[in-house]
Amino acid sequence: MSTNGGPDAIRVEMLKKSFGAVTALADVSMHLKHAECLGLIGDNGAGKSTLIKILSGFHRPDSGRILVNGEEASIRSVDHARSLGIDTVYQDLALVPTLSVHHNMFLNREVVHGWGPFHLLANAEMRRRARRYLEDIGIRTLRSVQAEVAMLSGGQRQAIAIARSVHSGAKILLLDEPLAAMGAKEGEMILDLIRDLKAQGYSMIVVAHNYIHIVEICDRVNLLQHGRITFDKPTAETSVEELTDLVAAEYRASKKAKVG
Numbered sequence: 001m002s003t004n005g006g007p008d009a010i011r012v013e014m015l016k017k018s019f020g021a022v023t024a025l026a027d028v029s030m031h032l033k034h035a036e037c038l039g040l041i042g043d044n045g046a047g048k049s050t051l052i053k054i055l056s057g058f059h060r061p062d063s064g065r066i067l068v069n070g071e072e073a074s075i076r077s078v079d080h081a082r083s084l085g086i087d088t089v090y091q092d093l094a095l096v097p098t099l100s101v102h103h104n105m106f107l108n109r110e111v112v113h114g115w116g117p118f119h120l121l122a123n124a125e126m127r128r129r130a131r132r133y134l135e136d137i138g139i140r141t142l143r144s145v146q147a148e149v150a151m152l153s154g155g156q157r158q159a160i161a162i163a164r165s166v167h168s169g170a171k172i173l174l175l176d177e178p179l180a181a182m183g184a185k186e187g188e189m190i191l192d193l194i195r196d197l198k199a200q201g202y203s204m205i206v207v208a209h210n211y212i213h214i215v216e217i218c219d220r221v222n223l224l225q226h227g228r229i230t231f232d233k234p235t236a237e238t239s240v241e242e243l244t245d246l247v248a249a250e251y252r253a254s255k256k257a258k259v260g
Contacts, residue, residue: 006034006070007067007069007070007071008031008032008033008034008067008069008070009032009033009034009036009068009069009171009172009203010031010032010055010066010067010068010086010172010203010205011030011031011032011065011066011067011070012028012029012030012031012051012055012064012065012066012067013029013064013065013066013067014027014028014029014063014064014065015027015028015029015051015054015061015063015064015065015066016028016061016062016063016064017047017050017054017059017061017062017227018062023227024047024050024227025047025050025051025054025061025227025228026226026227026228027227027228028047028051028064028224028227028228028229029229030222030229030232032172032203032204032205033203033219034201034203035198035199035201035202035203036198036203036204036219036220037194037198037203037204037206037217037218037219037220038204038205038206038218038219038220038221038222039205039206039208039214039215039217039218039220039221039222039235040052040205040206040207040208040221040222040224041207041208041209041211041214041221041222041223041224041243041247042223042224042225042247043225043247043250046224046225046226046227047224047226047227048207048224049176049207051224052088052174052176052205052207054066054075055075055081055086055088055174055205056075056078056081056086056087056088056174057075057076057077057078057079057080057081057082057086058078060075060076068084068085068086068172069085082168082169082170084172085169085170085171085172086170086172086174087165087168087170087172087173087174088165088173088174088175088176089158089161089162089165089173089174089175089176089178090176091176091177091180093157093158093160093161094161095149095157095160095161096149097148097149097150098148098149098150099148099149100145100146100147100148100149101130101142101144101145101146101147101149101152101160102123102126102127102129102130102145102146103126104149104160104164105126105129105130105133105145105160105163105164105167106126106129106130107164109168110122110126111125111126111129113125127145127146129167130145131145133163133164133166133167134159134160134163136163136167137159137162137163137166137193137196137197138192138193138196139156139159139160139163139193141156141189142156153186154182154186155182155185155186155187155189155190156186158178158179158182158190159189159190159193162175162178162190162193162197166197166202170202171201171202171203172202172203172204172205173197173202173203173204173205174204174205174207175194175204175205175206175207176207177207177208177209178190178194178206178208179191179208179210179213187213191213191216191217194206194217195217198217198219206218211240211243211244212240214235214243215235215238215239215240215243218235219234219235220232220233220234220235221233221234221235221238221243223243223246223247225250231246
């Protein structure tokens with residue numbers, strides 16, 4: 001349960017997933033509170049991507065339960081996850097570089113006008129809404145929503161992808177490496193955006209390898225190792241050094257086991 005007495009935004013119980021002989025998730029139990037930012041860390045191959053893909057509807061678990069806002073949900077597809085208010089912003093962003101900002105914002109859900117079989121893209125309306133959507137979440141650095149995405153910085157692209165999820169109705173955001181390969185200035189813009197969204201009541205899981213960012217913006221952190229959550233602490237009660245030591249110790253242990 002959330003600290004406010006209501007149900008968690010997401011609760012996962014005893015989740016398992018295998019791909020042939022490879023066990024990706026052995027027994028995962030975790031929860032995300034409303035208006036909480038949860039950091040999810042772990043070495044490569046720990047199962048982070050599999051967990052995110054299950055919550056986003058891309059994979060189906062072999063067993064276990066997922067509860068969304070207290071109701072058990074068998075998430076059947078990406079569209080089904082979105083209908084439950086869950087959306088994922090992946091590292092590759094799924095933006096079309098040659099299209100404008102506003103066309104990317106409304107990709108596959110374009111606004112049209114016309115009648116009968118005659119429909120035209122309502123470009124002026126999409127531009128107006130795109131500007132408002134970006135301003136609503138605090139992004140005011142774009143000169144024009146008609147600019148091609150290919151001409152924008154990495155931080156601006158990330159902001160567009162997040163804004164698209166927010167204004168498609170998502171209240172639970174799964175952010176996969178949202179600050180990857182960004183400079184300090186752009187990274188701070190995205191950190192501010194995540195803080196603002198949390199203040200507005202959005203619930204977020206942030207997958208990241210930079211533990212400084214995790215401690216800075218997340219309320220709590222989970223460590224995923226060998227398909228299990230092995231560490232769950234408020235970020236105020238841990239440190240970058242502790243998180244680094246935990247992952248490094250696991251890396252040394254796994255390396256030693258392979259040699260042995």
